[in-house]
Amino acid sequence: MKVYIDGHDCHYEVESLVRMFFPGKRLQVLQGAPENPEEDAVYTRMACEGRRALLSVAVRLDGHSKTAEEAVDAARANLDAECERVFAVMLYRILAPLTGIHPGWGVLTGIRPVKFVHRYHAQGMEDSEIRRILSGQYLVTPQKIDLMLETARQEAKVLARSQPNSYSLYLSIPFCPTRCHYCSFVSHSIEKTHKLLPEYVELLIREIEDAAERIHSVGGLRLETIYFGGGTPTTLSAEQLRRVMDAVNRCFGSPCQGEYTVEAGRPDTITEEKLRVLRACGATRISINPQTMNDRVLEEIGRRHTVRQTVEAYELARRVGHDNINMDLIAGLPTDTPESFASSLDQVIGLGPENITLHTLSVKRAAALAEDAEQVHRAQSRAVHAMLDYASGRFAAEGYLPYYLYRQKNTVDNMENVGYCRRGHEGLYNVYIMDETHSIVALGAGGVTKLREPGGGLIQRVFNYKYPYEYISRFDEVLRRKKQIPAFYASHPFREGIQQNL
Numbered sequence: 343m344k345v346y347i348d349g350h351d352c353h354y355e356v357e358s359l360v361r362m363f364f365p366g367k368r369l370q371v372l373q374g375a376p377e378n379p380e381e382d383a384v385y386t387r388m389a390c391e392g393r394r395a396l397l398s399v400a401v402r403l404d405g406h407s408k409t410a411e412e413a414v415d416a417a418r419a420n421l422d423a424e425c426e427r428v429f430a431v432m433l434y435r436i437l438a439p440l441t442g443i444h445p446g447w448g449v450l451t452g453i454r455p456v457k458f459v460h461r462y463h464a465q466g467m468e469d470s471e472i473r474r475i476l477s478g479q480y481l482v483t484p485q486k487i488d489l490m491l492e493t494a495r496q497e498a499k500v501l502a503r504s505q506p507n508s509y510s511l512y513l514s515i516p517f518c519p520t521r522c523h524y525c526s527f528v529s530h531s532i533e534k535t536h537k538l539l540p541e542y543v544e545l546l547i548r549e550i551e552d553a554a555e556r557i558h559s560v561g562g563l564r565l566e567t568i569y570f571g572g573g574t575p576t577t578l579s580a581e582q583l584r585r586v587m588d589a590v591n592r593c594f595g596s597p598c599q600g601e602y603t604v605e606a607g608r609p610d611t612i613t614e615e616k617l618r619v620l621r622a623c624g625a626t627r628i629s630i631n632p633q634t635m636n637d638r639v640l641e642e643i644g645r646r647h648t649v650r651q652t653v654e655a656y657e658l659a660r661r662v663g664h665d666n667i668n669m670d671l672i673a674g675l676p677t678d679t680p681e682s683f684a685s686s687l688d689q690v691i692g693l694g695p696e697n698i699t700l701h702t703l704s705v706k707r708a709a710a711l712a713e714d715a716e717q718v719h720r721a722q723s724r725a726v727h728a729m730l731d732y733a734s735g736r737f738a739a740e741g742y743l744p745y746y747l748y749r750q751k752n753t754v755d756n757m758e759n760v761g762y763c764r765r766g767h768e769g770l771y772n773v774y775i776m777d778e779t780h781s782i783v784a785l786g787a788g789g790v791t792k793l794r795e796p797g798g799g800l801i802q803r804v805f806n807y808k809y810p811y812e813y814i815s816r817f818d819e820v821l822r823r824k825k826q827i828p829a830f831y832a833s834h835p836f837r838e839g840i841q842q843n844l
């Protein structure tokens with residue numbers, strides 16, 4: 343599909359909006375007007391007429407043509423944002439009936455829709471007014487608005503715990519035993535990179551020591567949460583895990599007073615010895631991720647473990663004493679059906695984890711599955727609605743509350759990812775990273791440190807090298823860049839009593 347941009351700068355919004363209606367298809371974004379009036383295309387144009395900006399849209403698809411036009415006061419505040427919204431609404435109203443696709447999120451294309459609610463609440467708006475705006479101006483369905491408002495309520499309690507001097511720590515273990523077909527994450531299968539692991543662990547420990555020194559030199563920063571993510575952190579041996587976690591405890595204070603999550607992830611990497619190390623070294627929350635409880639679907643997505651292994655890992659974790667467990671599921675996996683998804687969810691709920699994170703399949707370009715992207719979207723589009731409807735009913739009935747929510751690109755039917763939990767078991771780090779509430783110091787390959795100005799909105803990023811071999815070969819540069827942490831706080835000191843911006 344060709345998308346023409348004529349006389350305006352709303353490329354990103356127009357492209358994102360059009361993409362929702364042509365999942366898995368290639369879009370070609372061009373400047374100017376179409377030369378051939380018979381070709382399938384989306385044409386967007388802005389022209390100035392006196393004090394008005396005149397926005398027009400023309401769509402031709404499968405022999406059908408539709409147009410729309412709207413004027414915006416050129417002197418109004420936030421003109422750019424309003425033009426983006428108006429283009430998006432006109433496109434939505436034309437493309438929804440033409441394609442038969444009716445995205446529940448309306449014209450919201452951003453990854454953090456709940457931020458809208460926080461912003462409106464901060465302006466003193468009532469929920470009823472927020473509903474009216476989201477539905478009338480952004481075409482969001484009542485069901486999604488309910489989800490946004492409920493998530494915002496839970497999230498707000500977590501956000502209130504963060505102080506101007508708070509920060510969190512992220513440790514990246516970008517290794518996995520094998521690569522799942524749907525994954526685009528920069529993770530390296532052990533088969534190819536096994537040799538790098540010992541050196542990676544040594545350097546990660548050095549980076550932990552170095553970062554702790556820099557953070558302590560600032561003075562007064564408060565560690566809220568620690569998160570070991572991947573890849574699959576339990577790809578490390580029990581001894582390697584113990585060494586890394588000991589280094590964290592030694593350098594950052596033992597045991598961590600806040601939340602300490604280790605994303606064990608793949609059940610086939612979990613052993614009793616590793617679970618005991620995690621417990622002994624202070625992990626307060628772990629993830630064991632089935633994605634589906636259907637062996638046939640697991641095979642289809644190239645995730646080389648079985649349902650039996652998931653259940654055994656979970657039961658083992660409970661026996662070892664882990665009392666806060668998250669389990670991830672994905673809706674819309676190839677060949678999964680609403681019935682088999684419902685059975686997966688029922689089995690997971692039956693195990694009784696404190697957290698369940700429900701993702702919608704995202705078909706990313708770098709994933710093996712991307713070759714069949716269009717087919718996957720077509721096959722799972724309707725099923726995903728039934729899956730998410732079933733899930734929201736079951737979660738409500740079982741007392742699981744939505745506490746964080748984000749959207750990714752290229753998800754089946756533009757659906758969302760939601761973290762649900764039993765009351766009081768919110769995964770704090772998940773909320774902080776998504777909201778960018780406070781600084782996150784990220785260590786290891788692929789880590790992106792985000793330094794947030796205390797009480798302000800400024801964010802400064804410090805990048806580590808993406809791949810383990812670069813991280814290892816350019817480690818001196820990794821350490822050098824960490825000097826930006828004390829420099830940032832020297833320029834942006836925190837003071838007690840500052841309220842974080844929502």
Ligand code: SF4
Pocket residue numbers: 517518520521522524525526527529572573574607608
């Ligand atoms: S376990 Fe997770 S990070 Fe690793 S390959 Fe599979 S989906 Fe990707």
